[in-house]
Amino acid sequence: MPRLAIHRLSMAHPGDLSALEALIARGEVRAGEIRAVIGKTEGNGGLNDFTRGFFTQTLMLLLASQTGETPAALAARIPCVLSGGTEGALSPHYMVFSVSDEAAAGRGLALGTAFSPVTPAREIGRVAQIEAVVAAVRAAMADAGIARAEDVALVQVKAPAPQAPDPDARSTDAKLLMALSRAAAAVGAGVALGDIPADHATEAALLTDLSLYSNRVSISSGVEVTCNEVVVFGHADGWAEGIVAGVAPMADLLDLAGVQAAFAAAPGEVLGVIAKGEPDKTGAIRGHRHTMLGDTDIDAQRHLRGALGAIVAAVAGDGRVFVSGGAEHQGPPGGGLVCVFARSA
Structure with missing residues (x-):
């Protein structure tokens, strides 16, 4: 029977894997059992944020030294979902998800992974990417043994963005193309979940029809990946009990009750937190103007991460929170979602 384990580890810099290396040396984590890594690095979260690629390269080199596999082979089977930007109270960290076999019976939190085919620039933000994510999410569910879409707690996707302008791309605006990639992945995951x-x-619906969203989808995009890397969490028979996931939508950036609901749904020792948010496109929050979208000095997503990070970290009592902006089609417009992983009491 598989058992999921989650370790949330701090880092001194984007290439610091010493905490994971120590766990492996002590036998607390087996390198060959690592199935996914989700983390926050201290870059800017934009196209020129190379902290994410630096971390991924360092991680794969470490695991290669422990498993004997090549870094390329490891990168092709272990999703490494990184979000840049640790503004404000946020702390750089990464969550290591490993799966071991043990003799037990029950129904617990399951993890499955899948990769779409390489997504060329011409397919980003188009139906081809939506359909590729639909197929990858369903493959990840099958990998986890999750039989029903309603048993999925969260789908986390790292979607690609082109490293250089491409004449075949849907847009020449690099930031818009990153948003379209997130949107296509979110809609694809939402379709897979029903x-x-x-x-x-x-x-035509991407970035325009914001009534289309899923409260169970979290998407990040970046130049460090070339395909859609998918991690699915949900409940399935045959998985050991002990870890729970609480997921709740946020109606807006000030929805403290929504954050608290996610924590209440996952009582016990907190093992990790994922949150998505989006500056409200109307330019107001609860009837009052905000300036995130009009600030020419600080990118709106950096405003978002600093604000949402403070709210979620205050509830968690810990700055190691995965807070990511760009929540297109991921929760209500102007809002987002929170997912809490915990070891049940």
């Missing part, structure tokens, strides 16, 4: 009708999953 949260978004398949016949509404069109190119």
Whole structure:
């Protein structure tokens, strides 16, 4: 029977894997059992944020030294979902998800992974990417043994962004293309979960029809990946008990009750937190103007991460929170979602 384990580890810099190396040396984590890594690095979260690639390269070199596999082979089977930007109270960290076999019976939190085919620039933000994510999410569910979409707690995707301008791309605006990639991945995941009708999953709907969203989808995009890397969490028979996931939507950036609901749904020792948020496109929060979208000095997503990070970290009592902006089609417009992993009391 598989058992999921989660270790949340701090880092001194984007290439610091010493905490994981120590766990492996002590036998607390087996390198060959690591299935996914999700973390926050201290870059800017933009196209030129190379902290994410630096971390991934260092991670794969470490695991290669422990397993005998090549870094390329490891990168092709272990999703490494990194979000840049640790503004404010946020602390750089990474969550290591490993799966071991043991003799037990029950129904517990399951993890499955899948990779879409390489996504060229011409397919980003188009139906081809939506369909590729639909297929990858369903493959990840099958990998975890999750039989029903309603048993999925969260889908985490790292979506690609082109490293250089491409004449075949849907847009020449690099930031817009990153947003389109997140949107296509979110809609694709929502279709796979049955949260978004398949016949509404069109190119025209991306970034425009914000009534289409899933409360169980978290997407990040970046130049360090070339395909859609998918991690699915949900409940399935045959997985050991002990870890729970609490997920709740945030109606807006000030929805403290939504944050608290996610923590209440996962009582016990907190093992990790994932939060998505988005500056409200109306330019206001609860009727009052915000300036995140009009600030020419600080990117709106950096405003978002600093604000949402403080709210979630205050509830968690820990700055090691995965807070990511760009929540297109991921929760209510102007809001987002929170997922809490915990070891049940």
